[in-house]
Amino acid sequence: MVTAIDKLDKIGEEGVIKELANRGVSDESIKIIKPLFNLNGTNQEVLDEMSAFLSESEVGKEGIEELYFLLKIMNRTTLNKGKLVFDVTLARGLNYYTGAIFEVVADGVKMGSICGGGRYDELTSLFGLKGVSGVGISFGADRIYDVLNELQLFPDTVENSIDYLFLNFGPEEFVRCFELANVLREKGFSCEIYPSASKIQKQMKYANERNAAKVVMIGADELRNEEITIKSMDSGEQLTLSVQEFITTL
The missing domain is CATH 3.30.930.10 (Bira Bifunctional Protein; Domain 2)
Structure with missing residues (x-):
């Protein structure tokens, strides 16, 4: 009924x-x-x-x-x-x-x-x-x-563009990437963490495919020194700065 x-x-x-x-x-x-x-x-x-x-x-x-x-x-x-x-x-x-x-x-x-x-x-x-x-x-x-x-609610860049891609260097580094990715998302930035610690060449290829504006690298040295390295995919310019400095300049 x-x-x-x-x-x-x-x-x-x-x-x-x-x-x-x-x-x-x-x-x-x-x-x-x-x-x-x-x-x-x-x-x-x-x-x-x-x-x-x-x-x-x-x-x-x-x-x-x-x-x-x-x-x-x-x-x-x-x-x-x-x-x-x-x-x-x-x-x-x-x-x-x-x-x-x-x-x-x-x-x-x-x-x-x-x-x-x-x-x-x-x-x-x-x-x-x-x-x-x-x-x-x-x-x-x-x-x-x-x-x-x-309703045409999809942004033009929804499928092919992100602000930041975090490269994956291993489990310890992934944790720091995860923390910073959350900070970025709270501030309105789109970002991803590469899911596995693959070869850097493969991860950078993915960054190009996703049309990432910037790539964030946190390796063993950066993790130890509380730093991050950011690379602009357009200009190729690379900059290393402290985690705190990065957060305050967002």
Whole structure:
């Protein structure tokens, strides 16, 4: 029944009613749930109507209380909450959800959800781990890509340019690279650390392929002296300076 109602935006009210009837739902039952197809108003008003609709169902009242709580929390959060809409016709394709479910859609694009999920209890018991509950969410990478592409949100240089590439000289040096890369990212720079301590020639070739503006080298000497060496890929100019000096000049 729920999966049929979830198709409301695709096949319309008459289509849903027809599918419910084909699934063996009685005319009387369809008449009872039909008002749910056209609930509108604010989230508070929708929940109030649902509360009245489910007033004789203990399980239903418990679910409504959870939604009231979620609405209260969302109204008080300082996070960017976008546009929150309670949709009583929403259903997910998997049947292990036991609480609130959710989907995220992008404004300005005619496409289905780009991510979704919900609350589930005892799901891990299927794998032998009992007493664990949680909330899960999955992302549709292809759909997100299509949305970004349609809305032209990709920067021109997103695929072929970074500000800094850290060469990888080994595990000890990698740790320092990781620390400095985080500093750079916090300041708005794009950067990567080469994933393995390959030959320098191979790493520099990758820097060219990624169109890196600068290459950062932290070898054994730099690590010992608290220094870094930076090479400009355009001019070839190379400069060694202290880590602290590098950070303060960003």
